[in-house]
Amino acid sequence: MRVSVTTSVFLGLMASVAFGAPAAAAEKTKFEFWYGLSGDLGERVQDACKKFNESQSDFEIVCTSQNGYDTTLQNTIAAYRAKKQPAITQIYDAGTLDMMLSGAFVPAKKLMADNGYTIDWNNYFGGIANYYATAKGELNSFPFNSSTAMFYYNVDAFQKAGIDFKPDTWEQVEEAARKLKTAGFECPLAFNFDTWPLMEQFSAIHNQPIATKANGYNGLDAELVVNKTKFVDHVKFFKKMADEKLFVVKTKQLGMDIVPAFTSQTCQMIQTSVADHGTIGKTLPENVKWEVAMLPVWKGTERQNSLVGGASLWVLAGRPEAEYKGAAAFLNYLATPEMAEWWSTVTGYIPVTKTGFGAMKANGFYDKAPYKGRELAIQSLSFTPTSENTRGIRLGGFTQIRKEFATALEAIFMQNADVQGELDKTVERGNAVLRRFEKTYAGQTLN
Amino acid sequence: MDKRAAFRSWWLPSLFALPQIILILLFFYWPAVAVLRWAFTLEPPFGGAAEFVGLANFQEVFADPLYWNSVGVSLAFALCGTLATIFIGLVLALAVDRQLPGSAPFRFLYILPYAIAGPAAGMAFRFILSPERGLMASVNAAFPDFWNPAKYGSHALILVIVVFAWKWAGYTFIFLLAGLQSVPRSLIEAAAMDGCGPIRRAVDLQIPLLAPTLFFLLVIMMTEGFVGADTYGIVARTTDGGPNHGTDVMVYRIVEEAFRGLNYSGASAQSLVLIGLIMIFTFIQFRFIERQVHYK
Numbered sequence: 001m002r003v004s005v006t007t008s009v010f011l012g013l014m015a016s017v018a019f020g021a022p023a024a025a026a027e028k029t030k031f032e033f034w035y036g037l038s039g040d041l042g043e044r045v046q047d048a049c050k051k052f053n054e055s056q057s058d059f060e061i062v063c064t065s066q067n068g069y070d071t072t073l074q075n076t077i078a079a080y081r082a083k084k085q086p087a088i089t090q091i092y093d094a095g096t097l098d099m100m101l102s103g104a105f106v107p108a109k110k111l112m113a114d115n116g117y118t119i120d121w122n123n124y125f126g127g128i129a130n131y132y133a134t135a136k137g138e139l140n141s142f143p144f145n146s147s148t149a150m151f152y153y154n155v156d157a158f159q160k161a162g163i164d165f166k167p168d169t170w171e172q173v174e175e176a177a178r179k180l181k182t183a184g185f186e187c188p189l190a191f192n193f194d195t196w197p198l199m200e201q202f203s204a205i206h207n208q209p210i211a212t213k214a215n216g217y218n219g220l221d222a223e224l225v226v227n228k229t230k231f232v233d234h235v236k237f238f239k240k241m242a243d244e245k246l247f248v249v250k251t252k253q254l255g256m257d258i259v260p261a262f263t264s265q266t267c268q269m270i271q272t273s274v275a276d277h278g279t280i281g282k283t284l285p286e287n288v289k290w291e292v293a294m295l296p297v298w299k300g301t302e303r304q305n306s307l308v309g310g311a312s313l314w315v316l317a318g319r320p321e322a323e324y325k326g327a328a329a330f331l332n333y334l335a336t337p338e339m340a341e342w343w344s345t346v347t348g349y350i351p352v353t354k355t356g357f358g359a360m361k362a363n364g365f366y367d368k369a370p371y372k373g374r375e376l377a378i379q380s381l382s383f384t385p386t387s388e389n390t391r392g393i394r395l396g397g398f399t400q401i402r403k404e405f406a407t408a409l410e411a412i413f414m415q416n417a418d419v420q421g422e423l424d425k426t427v428e429r430g431n432a433v434l435r436r437f438e439k440t441y442a443g444q445t446l447n
Numbered sequence: 448m449d450k451r452a453a454f455r456s457w458w459l460p461s462l463f464a465l466p467q468i469i470l471i472l473l474f475f476y477w478p479a480v481a482v483l484r485w486a487f488t489l490e491p492p493f494g495g496a497a498e499f500v501g502l503a504n505f506q507e508v509f510a511d512p513l514y515w516n517s518v519g520v521s522l523a524f525a526l527c528g529t530l531a532t533i534f535i536g537l538v539l540a541l542a543v544d545r546q547l548p549g550s551a552p553f554r555f556l557y558i559l560p561y562a563i564a565g566p567a568a569g570m571a572f573r574f575i576l577s578p579e580r581g582l583m584a585s586v587n588a589a590f591p592d593f594w595n596p597a598k599y600g601s602h603a604l605i606l607v608i609v610v611f612a613w614k615w616a617g618y619t620f621i622f623l624l625a626g627l628q629s630v631p632r633s634l635i636e637a638a639a640m641d642g643c644g645p646i647r648r649a650v651d652l653q654i655p656l657l658a659p660t661l662f663f664l665l666v667i668m669m670t671e672g673f674v675g676a677d678t679y680g681i682v683a684r685t686t687d688g689g690p691n692h693g694t695d696v697m698v699y700r701i702v703e704e705a706f707r708g709l710n711y712s713g714a715s716a717q718s719l720v721l722i723g724l725i726m727i728f729t730f731i732q733f734r735f736i737e738r739q740v741h742y743k
Contacts, residue, residue: 074706081494098709102493253597253686255577400708411691414598429513436507436710440489442498 031323032086033063033330036072036311037145040279044346051342052333059326069311070399073098076316080104085316087323088330090144092311094398096132097216099314100140101396101441106315106324108132108139108331115328119335123353127381128308131392135217135446141312142331143352145343147275148306148377149197151296155289157185157268166291169299170237173269177246180268190250190258190267191238193409195402197271197295198238199231200307204390205297205380206230207304211434216394219446220438224401224430227423230298236419239412249413271295273309274377277348281370292373294380304390305383310349341365350377394446396437401430485715492709504716513692514700514717518724521697524608525672531612533664536619537657541649543620544627554624561617565610565677569684572610596686600693603686607694610681615671619664626660627653666732673725674698697721 035045042065049063066072069092079085080102091099099105112119121129121139132141153167158176161183167173177188191198203210208229213222226232241247250261259276261267263283277292284290297303313334315327333339340356343349345365351357357378360366366375384390395401408426411417454460486504488497508514539557543550560568575581576596583594596603630653638648654661672678679698682688688695688703697717705714 070707073709077492077709098492102491103495104493249597251597253573253577253689255574255580397708397710400704400710403703403707407689407691410689414690417691432507433708433710436489436713439498439500440491440712 028058028060029322029326030060030062031088031319031326033061033088033090034066034072034076034086035063035090036066036069036092037090038065038067041145041275041347044343047346048334048339048343051339052330055333056329059329061326061330069095073399080316080318083318085318087315087319087327089314089316090311091141091314093131093307093309093393094402096141096312096392097394097396097398100394100446101444104317105140106317108142108315111315111324111328112332115325117328117332119332123355125352125354125357125378125382127305127386127390128352130386131308132312141314142334143308144313144334145275145310145347145349146308146352146381147273147310147349148308148381149201149271149295150274150277150373150377150380151271151293152262152269152276152280153291153293154262154265154268155291157183157265161185166293167269167296168293170234170296171299173296174237174241174246176269177241181246185268187248187250187261187267189241189247189269190261191247191270192249192251192258193406193413195405195409196273196309198234198409199226199405200393201271201295202234203229203231204307205295205304205383206301207387207389209389210393211395214388215392216396217388217391217446220396220434220441220444222395222434224395224427224434226405227420227427232420232423234298235409235412235423239419242413273348274350274374275310275348277374278346278370279348292376294376294383303383305386306380307390307392308381345371348374350374350381395434396441397433400433404429404433482715482718485711486719488712490711490715492711500712504712505720507713508716508720513695516692517695517697517700520604520693520695521673523604524611524678524694524696525669527604527608528611528615528672529665529668531608532615532619532668533623533661535612535616536623536664537654537661539616539620540623540627541645541653543624544653545645557620558617560614563614565614565680566684568614569607569610569681572606572613573685576606576609597690600690603690603694607681607685607696610685611672611678614677614681615668619668622660622664623657626657630656662732662736665736666729669728669732670725673728674721 033049035042037045045065046063049061052061053059064086066075069090072089073091073095076085076089076091085104109119109121121137124139124143128143128146129137129139132143133139151167153176157180161176161179163176163179165172165176167176173189180188200210202208203226208226208231209215210226211222211224213219216222238247242249248267250256250258250267256264256266258267258270259272259280262270262272263280265284265288274292280290294303295306313331315324315331319327334343335353337353337356337359340351340353341360344351344356344360351360361375365371366373386392404426408417408422412419412422485497487501488499489504490497539553543554543557576583576594578584578587578595578597586593587595592598594602596606634652635648638652643651675698678696679702682694682696682699683702686694688699698721701714701717701721704710704717708714
């Protein structure tokens with residue numbers, strides 16, 4: 001009988017290990033979320049996942065950074081082909097068309113309707129939603145971290161150089177650059193070969209096309225036309241400014257990119273994403289005054305809305321049914337006004353819904369010092385109703401096309417290549433990419 | 448006497464070889480077959496119906512002037528990189544082989560860079576040799592534009608070759624040192640007694656005896672320069688193929704095309720061409736150069 005006491009205790013323990021623990025764990029449905037953000041922004045995504053997991057007891061989201069937007073797309077494709085895809089993945093703007101034609105996702109609207117959530121899709125800002133929606137305006141993916149390009153300038157330097165205006169036009173930017181140079185500032189404006197502000201955002205706010213067929217929205221047979229628009233003159237202007245050493249190339253290859261150039265006060269003006277607003281505020285010494293403005297336009301231009309950048313969340317096809325309930329719950333959670341506000345506060349990203357923006361404006365968020373100026377991003381995005389040229393860019397292989405143009409800009413600015421000739425050549429190369437994409441997806445149409 | 452190996456049955460050695468065979472099938476032949484298939488079809492990134500297009504992918508590749516540019520860049524990179532690694536490795540090996548007091552720790556130090564991943568080395572050298580902030584900044588201050596890999600393709604090519612040589616010289620060093628140490632000491636001593644200085648001994652005695660090792664390294668390093676994973680890592684981290692395609696080596700182009708451009712078919716076609724080139728090179732090297740190599 002002595003033995004049986006120990007035995008029964010032992011058996012009891014075994015039973016609790018065997019039946020008790022798994023029973024508790026089985027209640028939660030685990031699912032995966034891959035994202036591209038890294039560094040500080042990546043940490044904030046982890047915070048969001050933690051908040052969601054703590055908010056309910058049915059699901060557990062496992063969030064993994066893939067370190068970069070392009071690698072997230074690559075890894076998502078590899079995983080999908082191996083049937084090991086995550087339930088949710090974060091895909092950047094340039095990968096939108098690749099995703100749309102993949103047939104590898106569950107449309108946002110269908111997912112939410114199937115799982116009993118009602119979402120007011122009209123609540124999303126038009127400029128944002130149109131980027132990720134079908135031609136009929138139905139969202140395929142969830143806008144998540146949205147941004148647009150802004151113009152940052154050092155107010156202290158402006159004052160020292162005796163500049164008493166805000167640079168709204170490129171004529172004014174030139175004037176400011178000359179005054180800064182005269183006042184002894186070696187690098188009035190810094191730029192790199194990122195096409196997003198220089199080509200894409202510029203074309204949108206000046207209502208210039210990047211490609212035919214409404215930048216690709218009306219068919220896969222679109223062709224690039226940026227070598228025939230105002231963009232050419234804009235590059236020529238930049239080239240002239242660079243030759244006079246008023247605009248200075250700052251890239252990683254040269255040892256310093258534009259944001260560090262601005263925050264180290266090496267350069268006094270840059271154009272970059274509003275998502276950098278938080279970083280710039282944190283990095284510049286507190287006593288330095290700086291401002292943001294909407295991207296400048298050429299004098300006499302009727303400003304159009306700018307393009308949305310950043311990424312959206314796609315729910316991938318082929319996962320077990322239970323995971324979709326979790327994915328829908330997570331996406332619904334992100335869309336709540338409290339979460340939208342939190343996300344927008346801790347990053348520089350803008351609220352993607354009108355109610356989210358309204359709430360933040362009402363509680364005075366944009367009046368407070370470190371966040372001041374961020375509302376201009378939304379003003380810029382919703383400056384006018386979207387036109388054919390400002391709805392978005394829906395071109396296949398756009399990552400590669402961007403790289404081709406970046407290389408062209410490099411040749412123009414670093415090696416004195418002829419502006420028109422280089423752009424003509426690049427458009428031809430870009431069109432070859434588009435034709436190959438069209439052939440790869442022959443028989444499919446945009447919806 | 449039984450001259451056969453220790454195994455009397457076929458199944459035991461097969462069993463030992465099995466893990467290796469599985470690994471090779473899984474990680475070499477399977478992808479190779481996929482590449483072969485994709486090179487002749489248009490493969491949608493997410494999978495699905497791929498259309499057979501015959502030689503169209505190859506035609507596209509060969510019609511692209513930038514492809515031929517990358518062939519030239521690759522040749523220059525592999526050739527200069529190979530010669531640099533072998534030369535540096537040889538100088539280091541000759542120095543260590545002289546067995547001067549205190550030379551032992553250098554064997555270890557010289558091999559060390561080989562243990563560092565290519566991308567990490569590339570990243571470090573991007574800062575070290577940055578035209579605006581690194582070692583060359585002061586030279587540039589005195590002679591503007593003396594060194595600017597962000598502007599001149601030739602400088603950028605030198606930059607990636609420097610990183611490659613820094614990383615791989617340690618590898619060639621190991622082989623060359625081993626080769627040198629198998630040269631009979633009596634020969635060296637006899638030469639020394641005949642009044643040959645260290646340089647004369649190296650040129651007339653040691654290097655000729657090293658010929659088989661040097662030839663082996665020539666083949667290995669050329670292949671590494673052309674298709675090595677390090678080559679991609681170094682280029683991606685230092686110059687991104689630029690400026691203006693100045694360092695756009697073939698492997699970099701393939702990876703970019705496949706993963707950035709999501710053009711699996713075009714990248715596969717390029718891979719097949721590259722494999723073909725490597726086979727031709729190796730064939731030429733063994734067929735014609737090996738004959739000139741003096742064994743024993």
